[in-house]
Amino acid sequence: MSNAAVTAAASSRAAAAGKSALARLGEAFVGRLVIIIPYLWLVFFFLIPFVIVFKISLSQTAIAIPPYTPVLGFGDGLSGFVAQLRQLSIDNYVWLTQDALYVNAYVTSVIVAAISTVLTLLVGYPIAYGMARAPAMLRPTLLMLVILPFWTSFLIRVYAWIGILKPEGLLNQLLLATGVISQPLIILNTYTAIFIGIVYSYLPFMVLPLYSSLEKMDYSLIEAAKDLGCPPTSAFWKITFPLSLPGVIAGCLLVFIPAVGEFVIPDLLGGSQTLMIGKTLWNEFFANRDWPVSSAVAVILLLLLIVPIMLFQRAQARAQEQDK
Amino acid sequence: MTPTWSRFNIASIVLGFAFLYLPIVLLVVFSFNESKLVTVWGGFSTKWYVSLFHNQGLMDATWVTARVAVISATVATVLGTLAALTLTRYTRFKGRMLFSGMVFAPLVMPEVITGLSLLLLFVAIGLDRGFLTVTLAHITLTMCFVAVVVQSRLITLDRSLEEAAMDLGAPPVKTFFQITLPVIMPAIVSGWMLAFTLSLDDLVIASFTSGPGATTLPMKIYSQVRLGVTPEINAACTILIAVVAVGVIIASLANKRREAQRQRDEQTAQRG
Amino acid sequence: MKSLGSIRRDFAPWNDPNAKPYIQFDKATKKFGDFTAVNNLSLTIFEREFFALLGASGCGKSTLLRMLAGFEEPTAGRILLDGQDLRGIPPYRRPVNMMFQSYALFPHMTVENNIAFGLKQDGMPKPEIAARVGEMLKLVKLEQFAKRKPHQLSGGQRQRVALARSVAKRPKVLLLDEPLGALDKKLREETQFELMDLQQSLGLTFVVVTHDQEEAMTMADRIAIIDKGEVMQVATPAEVYEAPGSRFVAGFVGNVNMFEGKIAHGEAGAASIDAGNGITIRTENAGDAATGATVAFAIRPEKIKISSTRPAGAVNAIEGEVYDIAYLGDMTVYHVRLDDGHVVRASTMNAARITEDPLSWNDRAWVSFRPDAGVVLTR
Numbered sequence: 002m003s004n005a006a007v008t009a010a011a012s013s014r015a016a017a018a019g020k021s022a023l024a025r026l027g028e029a030f031v032g033r034l035v036i037i038i039p040y041l042w043l044v045f046f047f048l049i050p051f052v053i054v055f056k057i058s059l060s061q062t063a064i065a066i067p068p069y070t071p072v073l074g075f076g077d078g079l080s081g082f083v084a085q086l087r088q089l090s091i092d093n094y095v096w097l098t099q100d101a102l103y104v105n106a107y108v109t110s111v112i113v114a115a116i117s118t119v120l121t122l123l124v125g126y127p128i129a130y131g132m133a134r135a136p137a138m139l140r141p142t143l144l145m146l147v148i149l150p151f152w153t154s155f156l157i158r159v160y161a162w163i164g165i166l167k168p169e170g171l172l173n174q175l176l177l178a179t180g181v182i183s184q185p186l187i188i189l190n191t192y193t194a195i196f197i198g199i200v201y202s203y204l205p206f207m208v209l210p211l212y213s214s215l216e217k218m219d220y221s222l223i224e225a226a227k228d229l230g231c232p233p234t235s236a237f238w239k240i241t242f243p244l245s246l247p248g249v250i251a252g253c254l255l256v257f258i259p260a261v262g263e264f265v266i267p268d269l270l271g272g273s274q275t276l277m278i279g280k281t282l283w284n285e286f287f288a289n290r291d292w293p294v295s296s297a298v299a300v301i302l303l304l305l306l307i308v309p310i311m312l313f314q315r316a317q318a319r320a321q322e323q324d325k
Numbered sequence: 326m327t328p329t330w331s332r333f334n335i336a337s338i339v340l341g342f343a344f345l346y347l348p349i350v351l352l353v354v355f356s357f358n359e360s361k362l363v364t365v366w367g368g369f370s371t372k373w374y375v376s377l378f379h380n381q382g383l384m385d386a387t388w389v390t391a392r393v394a395v396i397s398a399t400v401a402t403v404l405g406t407l408a409a410l411t412l413t414r415y416t417r418f419k420g421r422m423l424f425s426g427m428v429f430a431p432l433v434m435p436e437v438i439t440g441l442s443l444l445l446l447f448v449a450i451g452l453d454r455g456f457l458t459v460t461l462a463h464i465t466l467t468m469c470f471v472a473v474v475v476q477s478r479l480i481t482l483d484r485s486l487e488e489a490a491m492d493l494g495a496p497p498v499k500t501f502f503q504i505t506l507p508v509i510m511p512a513i514v515s516g517w518m519l520a521f522t523l524s525l526d527d528l529v530i531a532s533f534t535s536g537p538g539a540t541t542l543p544m545k546i547y548s549q550v551r552l553g554v555t556p557e558i559n560a561a562c563t564i565l566i567a568v569v570a571v572g573v574i575i576a577s578l579a580n581k582r583r584e585a586q587r588q589r590d591e592q593t594a595q596r597g
Numbered sequence: 598m599k600s601l602g603s604i605r606r607d608f609a610p611w612n613d614p615n616a617k618p619y620i621q622f623d624k625a626t627k628k629f630g631d632f633t634a635v636n637n638l639s640l641t642i643f644e645r646e647f648f649a650l651l652g653a654s655g656c657g658k659s660t661l662l663r664m665l666a667g668f669e670e671p672t673a674g675r676i677l678l679d680g681q682d683l684r685g686i687p688p689y690r691r692p693v694n695m696m697f698q699s700y701a702l703f704p705h706m707t708v709e710n711n712i713a714f715g716l717k718q719d720g721m722p723k724p725e726i727a728a729r730v731g732e733m734l735k736l737v738k739l740e741q742f743a744k745r746k747p748h749q750l751s752g753g754q755r756q757r758v759a760l761a762r763s764v765a766k767r768p769k770v771l772l773l774d775e776p777l778g779a780l781d782k783k784l785r786e787e788t789q790f791e792l793m794d795l796q797q798s799l800g801l802t803f804v805v806v807t808h809d810q811e812e813a814m815t816m817a818d819r820i821a822i823i824d825k826g827e828v829m830q831v832a833t834p835a836e837v838y839e840a841p842g843s844r845f846v847a848g849f850v851g852n853v854n855m856f857e858g859k860i861a862h863g864e865a866g867a868a869s870i871d872a873g874n875g876i877t878i879r880t881e882n883a884g885d886a887a888t889g890a891t892v893a894f895a896i897r898p899e900k901i902k903i904s905s906t907r908p909a910g911a912v913n914a915i916e917g918e919v920y921d922i923a924y925l926g927d928m929t930v931y932h933v934r935l936d937d938g939h940v941v942r943a944s945t946m947n948a949a950r951i952t953e954d955p956l957s958w959n960d961r962a963w964v965s966f967r968p969d970a971g972v973v974l975t976r
Contacts, residue, residue, distance in 0.1 A: 031498055036415055036424075039408035039468065043427040046465040050442030053449050124344070127337035134334045143338065145577055150345050152518075152569045154526045156543050157562040160550050161348035164355065171351060204345060224668055225701035227688040229715030229766065239714075243705045255433060262435020264529050269550065279437045286441060286533075296445065299438045306435070314429045 051303070058296035059089040069292050093297035103281065103298065107305065110278040113192060113267075114260035117199035121207045121256050122249065124200055129211035129248075130241075133218070144212070151205045159198055159269050166194050166270065190272025198266035199256070207252040214248030215241070247316065254313040258306055278302055349566065356559035373560040383561060386545040389456065390525060393541060397463035398520035404464065405471025405520070406513055412472065413479040431469040439466060440533030447534065454536030462534040463527065467520035474519060478512035511580065518576065522569055610643040611819065618677075619644040619802055620665065620770065625674035627660050627826075634660040636826035637674070647796050647803045649817035651810060651850075657826035658806045662772050665804065666695045679769065689718070694768035698775040700759035702747040708734070708758050709743040715766045733761040736795070753784050760792075764799060771796075773805040777812060789815045810850050814838070822846050838897075843976040847895040854901065854941050856894040860886050860973075868973070870894050874937035879912050883973045896971030901943035903931050905956060907963045914965040917941065919956050931956065933964050 060069040097103045132143045150158065165171045166189040173185040188194050218241065226236040264279035271277065278298065285295035356374075360367025377383060408428055415421070431439060443462045444454070452458055486508065490500040506513075528543040535541060542565070549558055610616035620642040627635040634657045642648045650658040663669045664676055667688030676683045683691065694715065702711055712733050716726045734740045737757035747755055756779070763771055776792065777785045793816050796803045807813050813820045814834040822829040822837065822845075829849075830842040841847035844855065858872035860883065868883035870892065878894050886892050907914050920940075921932035930944045941964050956962055 032415075035407050036411045036418060039404050039411060039428075039472075040420070040424055042404055042465070042468070043408075043424070046443065046446070046461065047427050047431060047439075048423075050446040053445045054438075054442045057445055124341065127333075128341035131330075131334035131336075131338040131341075134330050135338070136330060145573075146342060147345070149570065149573060150349065152522050152573050153349065153566045154522075154543065154562070154569075156526065156528050156546060156550075157352070157565060158348065160546070160558070160562065161352040163550070165348060165351065201344070201348070204341075208341075219699060219701065221697050221699050221701040222703060224666075224688070225695070225697055225703070225762075226714070227668075228666055228693075228695045229762070230689045230718035231714070232687075232689050235718075240703060258433035259435055262437050264435075264437050265547075279435060282437045282441065283529075292445070295441060299441050302435065303438055306433075310430055310433060313433055314426055317429050318425065 054296045054299055056089075057293055058093055058300045059091065060293045060296075061090070061092070062291050062293050093293050094301070096294065097297055097301065102276075103278075106276045106278045106281045107301070109276050110261050110263075111305070113195055113277060114199075114257050114263070117196050117203075117260055118253050118257040120196055121200045121203055122253060125204055125207035125211055125252065126249075128204075129208045129215055132208070132212050133215035140216070147205050147208050147212075155202060156265060158202055159265055162194070162198055162201065162270060163189065166197070189270060190274060192271065192275055194270035194272075195267050195275060195277070198270040199260050199263065202266065203256040203260065206255040210251035210255065211245060211248040214245045214251075218244050247320065251313070251316050251320070254309055254316065258309050258313065261306060262302055352559055353563045353566065356556060356563040358556050358559075361556065373556040374564075377557055377560050377564075380557070382540075383542070383545055386540050386542045389539055390542040393456065393460050393463060393531075393539075394521050394524040397460045397467060397524045398517050400460075401464045401468035401520045402471050402513060402517045405468040405516055406475050406509075408468060408472035409475035409479055412476050428469050428472050431466055432473065436527070436529035437533075440530040443530065444533040454534060454539075456535075456539040459531050459535040459539055459541065462530050463520075463524040466527070466530060467523045470519050470523060471513075471516035474516040475509060475512045478509045482508060514576070518572065525565070525569075608645075608818065610646070611641075616643055617680075618642070619646070619679060620804070621675075621677040622661065622664075623675040623677065625661075625664065625671045625676055627657075627664060627669060628672045634826055635664070635671070638826065638828055640821060640828055640831065642802065642804060644802055645800055647793065647816055647818045648805070649813035649820045650804065650806045650823055651813040651820050652808065652823035653849075654808055656823045658823045659774060660826075661823070662695070662774055662804065662806045665770070666693055666772055667691045692768055693770040693772055694763040694766055695772040695774065696759050696763040696776050698778055700747075700755050700779075702755060702758055702762070704747055707744050707746055708739060708750070711747070711758055712762045712765050715762065719766065729765060733765045736764075737761045752779055752781075753788070756780060756788065760795070764795070764801065767799075768801070770802045770804060773803060775807055776805060777809070778807075785812070792816060814850075822849060824849075840972060841895065841974065844893050844895070844974050847893075847972070847974060852898050852942060852944075853895050854898065856896075856939070858892060858894060860888050860890045860892055862888050867968070870973070874939075876915060876935070876937065876939075878971075879968050880971055880973055881969045882971065884975075886973055886975050890975060893974045894971050895974055896966055898930065898942040898944040899928075899946075900966055900970040901941065902965045903933065903943045903945060903956065904963050904965065905954070905960065908965050911963075911965040912968045914963050915941070916961065916963050919958055919960045919962050922956070922958065931962070933962055935964075 057069055062069055128147070132140060132147070135143055163170070167173075168185045168187060168189065170189070172188070173182075176182045177185065188197075222240050222244070223236055226240050227233070231239060262279045262282075263277065264283050267275055267277040267280050268283070271280075282295050282298045282302070285291045285298060355366075357369050357371065358365075358367055359370035359372070408424075412425060412428065440462070443458075443465065447454060447458045447461075482505070486504055487500050490504045491497065495503060526543060527541075528547050531541045531544055532547075535544065542561075546558055546561060549555065618641040620640075622638050622640040625635055625638050626633065636657075638657075638661070640661075650661055652658045660669060664671055665678075665683075667683065667686060667690075670684065678691075678693070703714065706714065709730055712730045713726050716729055721729070730743075731740075734743055737760060739754060739757055739761070742750060742754060742758075747758065750758065756776070760776070763773075773792075777788055780788060789812060792803075805813070805816065814837075817834060819831060819833055820837050821831045824845060830837060830846045832840070832842070837846060837850050841850065847853045848855070856870070856872040856876070856878060858870040858876075858878070861869045861871045861877065866883050866885075867879075867881045868886065868888075870878045870880065870883075872878055872894065880894065883892075902908065907916070915935055917933040917935040919931055920934045923930040923932075926947070928944050928946050930942060933941045933943060935941060943964055
């Protein structure tokens with residue numbers, strides 16, 4: 002190599018080194034941004050709102066804009082702020098626990114969600130199992146067919162059931178025409194309609210985690226069980242079902258948690274006679290314009306769901322570990 | 326070894342899919358009903374579609390919804406992808422637990438809670454309810470779904486691809502844009518589509534956070550549904566279903582064709 | 598005593614015309630759609646035999662095993678166990694157990710419960726189950742791991758749990774699907790001998806599927822070489838190696854040099870083969886190949902001597918040039934290109950540490966062998 006070439010190479014290397022030191026600083030900054038941007042966004046739009054909800058749940062209703070008092074702020078200096086703090090009270094919570102309507106709504110919501118979750122599991126498991134057993138080339142298509150309804154509007158899917166379930170609806174027409182019943186069944190505006198609505202709307206959420214845990218199961222485990230003298234049905238309960246439990250748990254949580262606070266389904270299919278907390282909250286807010294009480298309703302609902310939500314997160318984290 | 330596909334398996338799939346699809350099919354069928362009584366067939370007609378296009382309120386709502394969905398899905402995809410990167414790549418930093426909690430919780434959080442809390446935030450910071458607030462709310466909700474979709478792809482990504490790029494001299498940021506991003510692109514696209522449809526679909530959060538002049542299509546449909554089932558709503562729903570179905574089918578067909586092409590290429594390459 | 602014989606000199610029921618077959622594949626055929634995995638295959642295995650099914654992947658050997666276990670039913674033909682036709686008997690009622698290639702250990706059960714699983718299916722009383730499980734754990738030396746879950750064990754330990762689980766029920770036949778495939782080389786060699794000891798001490802019939810010829814040669818009493826769903830040869834390891842029945846078997850098991858040619862003239866087993874280009878091979882193992890027949894002469898590398906000069910008095914000696922040398926430690930493999938372009942592989946044991954005047958690349962060299970060193974193959 003000629004002298005000139007050596008010098009040129011050395012200087013370009015030096016330039017590269019200089020640039021890389023700067024670049025490294027820049028990259029560290031970019032790396033931070035990757036974390037900071039979504040982090041701050043979620044803190045501001047997800048975490049802080051809960052703090053505000055909690056604060057307002059301790060306020061009183063007022064005919065004002067916004068319709069509650071006190072409005073916390075530092076307009077009157079620190080002493081003013083402390084004075085405002087004194088006005089906060091747990092009256093709304095006392096009110097909630099004393100009114101049987103709210104207590105009932107919570108209890109009913111949990112029971113309805115629990116029953117619906119079990120029903121969804123009973124409907125979803127055979128579907129997921131059948132999909133996992135399907136020929137490998139059919140599986141992607143089946144999977145897409147399960148996901149597809151999920152892409153169509155939730156509201157529309159719930160709405161579709163009104164036409165089916167109402168007294169002069171398609172189901173009753175069919176049953177009357179075939180002579181199964183002589184009087185139209187009253188299904189719409191009952192808890193039965195809510196069950197149907199929840200099972201129907203949340204079915205993909207149940208089927209998908211079940212399918213993914215069933216599909217990745219090693220079929221030779223079933224063969225091993227049979228080889229050791231275990232008949233098929235028994236092999237299902239001793240091997241397949243226990244091994245699909247992570248999917249069962251994930252599916253049940255995915256259905257149960259949102260179902261407790263569900264609004265659209267009880268509102269459209271449950272009618273005015275059914276009581277669920279999501280609907281109660283909606284009415285407190287939109288009909289009664291009682292922001293503090295609806296906030297208190299939300300806080301208690303959140304407390305009720307905090308354990309299942311944390312269970313869900315742990316299940317997610319564990320599934321993630323396994324995928325790695 | 327392949328398990329056997331028993332008659333029971335097939336029956337449960339057929340029944341399950343019938344359950345999933347029959348209500349939608351009926352809804353579509355009755356959108357072509359001549360009669361105003363939704364559940365009594367009175368002959369074929371497209372008149373409800375015609376009247377739909379003359380319903381100015383519905384048209385306005387559609388336009389609002391489309392804009393909200395496009396904007397929020399796009400922003401949510403960027404934020405969600407960043408969140409997914411954070412979740413998979415930065416395993417130890419202060420508050421990681423809190424972060425993953427904030428990403429996963431909105432997936433199951435009852436919408437009434439999310440809606441109410443966002444509304445109270447907007448009131449507290451003095452932001453007037455309208456187009457902007459709905460969009461911000463939808464970004465917050467849907468970015469978490471995008472994060473989960475992208476994250477599941479990132480987990481299975483072969484890290485040696487990135488290591489190879491860096492070994493060959495590409496700095497991390499360049500590596501991300503030239504290697505990582507193209508590889509996870511399908512996941513990002515489906516994340517965007519998911520965010521788009523979730524935004525298109527949302528009633529509860531939009532009801533809380535929107536204000537005058539920013540009525541979305543689900544809000545409009547909901548208020549009409551409350552007044553009773555009409556074939557016009559069926560028609561609106563059918564169009565919405567058709568748009569989404571066509572989108573999803575095109576996306577999956579494109580995906581399938583790419584996959585088939587790849588397999589053909591591989592076979593050709595193998596044969597030499 | 599001169600022999601190609603088996604190592605267990607007293608055990609050779611296949612040579613006894615009165616011996617009762619234990620497992621019989623009788624013209625068994627298995628088709629998957631258009632694909633024929635097993636084609637009209639007949640095979641006999643005797644009680645207490647250690648039998649290996651050897652073949653490349655996809656040759657149908659695993660299908661044979663799965664048909665025996667009951668996971669597949671033959672499309673045609675019969676499979677008999679101890680005289681009983683197995684058709685229609687589901688896997689969970691067959692007195693055979695299988696050790697799976699993936700081990701198929703139940704991940705949600707402890708080692709103990711995995712081993713006890715089969716016993717529980719039989720409704721064995723609890724104290725007896727506990728005793729048997731203890732016995733099995735001792736047998737595979739895993740007593741202190743009884744309460745562990747499979748994912749807390751090493752590969753070798755999992756393999757032993759799988760083994761213990763499959764023999765716990767004292768099956769009539771133990772089927773092993775690539776039992777050592779997932780172990781590393783050193784562990785594999787140790788485990789081979791453990792398996793042989795176990796088979797001896799339990800007195801079971803073992804049928805093992807493997808693609809590893811060394812494994813089959815080490816462990817098995819007899820080996821069936823399978824190709825495209827058909828049996829190519831069934832014989833003891835020594836016979837398979839020293840007296841392969843066909844070009845395929847000779848090429849499949851071990852390394853071999855093959856010369857294609859015609860029998861020039863032969864009488865009473867001895868013959869000379871015209872291998873073209875002026876090469877004539879004299880052999881004493883021509884069997885009943887007739888003059889003029891097209892044959893292959895197969896000879897193993899270790900039976901070929903390599904030297905820099907023509908060995909005095911050699912019956913077969915051919916000249917060529919060394920073009921590749923692989924030093925393997927215990928032996929050295931030479932590739933010699935004969936003057937007609939044919940490449941011969943010859944291996945020499947390195948009995949001494951230092952070689953006088955070693956052969957090097959491009960040296961002229963002679964390859965020579967005795968007239969009884971190779972075999973003539975007509976198929």
